[in-house]
Amino acid sequence: MIQAQHLSKSFGNQLVFTDLNFQISDGEFVSLIGPNGSGKTTLIKIMMGLEKPTSGNLQMSHHTIGYVPQFRNIDNDYPLSIEQFIRLNNKFTLNPAKRKEQNQKIQTILKKTGLTNLKNRPLGLASGGEKQKAYLAQALLNDPKILILDESTASLDVEVKMQLMDLVAELNQKEHLTVIFITHDYDLTKKYTKRALLFENKSLKQVNVSDVSKNMFKMEG
Numbered sequence: 001m002i003q004a005q006h007l008s009k010s011f012g013n014q015l016v017f018t019d020l021n022f023q024i025s026d027g028e029f030v031s032l033i034g035p036n037g038s039g040k041t042t043l044i045k046i047m048m049g050l051e052k053p054t055s056g057n058l059q060m061s062h063h064t065i066g067y068v069p070q071f072r073n074i075d076n077d078y079p080l081s082i083e084q085f086i087r088l089n090n091k092f093t094l095n096p097a098k099r100k101e102q103n104q105k106i107q108t109i110l111k112k113t114g115l116t117n118l119k120n121r122p123l124g125l126a127s128g129g130e131k132q133k134a135y136l137a138q139a140l141l142n143d144p145k146i147l148i149l150d151e152s153t154a155s156l157d158v159e160v161k162m163q164l165m166d167l168v169a170e171l172n173q174k175e176h177l178t179v180i181f182i183t184h185d186y187d188l189t190k191k192y193t194k195r196a197l198l199f200e201n202k203s204l205k206q207v208n209v210s211d212v213s214k215n216m217f218k219m220e221g
């Protein structure tokens with residue numbers, strides 16, 4: 001469970017948000033929505049321990065978080081294969097027994113994300129969807145209880161977006177993974193999440209997905 005009480009954050013004189021109160025239960029699939037600059041990434045950074053709130057508190061019963069950013073431009077000559085890239089998230093170990101275990105785990109995750117047949121492909125030559133799946137696979141390596149998708153579908157074609165989201169929905173259901181989906185995508189919010197946390201006027205509202213409207217994603221002011 002994630003529970004925020006009276007959570008506020010400012011950078012210097014700039015108030016980002018104030019008095020957030022919300023709860024996310026284990027195994028929920030929620031979207032985090034709101035206009036550009038409303039505080040979505042800042043809130044996620046507080047969850048990940050990368051920023052401190054100015055006041056209030058955030059309680060989390062699980063701290064293992066998998067973070068899946070939107071893939072950025074990766075040059076065609078990027079030196080690592082898909083499998084090597086995923087392994088970057090693996091803590092280096094000198095214990096050969098553990099290495100075997102970890103190798104098995106990587107193969108399981110490659111399978112789960114549909115990347116087994118592509119594991120030797122240079123990441124730079126992978127398609128957008130494949131790159132995004134590699135980011136997802138890398139995030140899964142730590143056995144997270146919470147998965148944060150930070151605009152992870154933003155630069156993908158509609159069909160590929162759906163494939164990725166179907167995969168995440170499966171993980172959510174089968175493995176009871178809590179999913180927080182930061183997005184500007186109205187259709188995906190409607191299709192995949194049941195509840196949205198909406199930033200509005202420096203505050204946060206919890207809304208049923210049936211009440212989510214397109215103007216909630218637009219610029220403020």
Ligand SMILES: Nc1ncnc2c1ncn2[C@@H]1O[C@H](COP(=O)(O)OP(=O)(O)OP(=O)(O)O)[C@@H](O)[C@H]1O
Pocket residue numbers: 011016034035036037038039040041042043
């Ligand atoms: N380290 C920082 N120092 C100063 N200001 C910051 C810092 N990080 C974020 N901000 C400011 O806080 C506000 C919220 O930013 P944040 O990135 O959380 O918004 P967002 O909702 O994720 O936006 P977007 O949808 O565009 O990604 C913005 O005005 C941003 O400029």
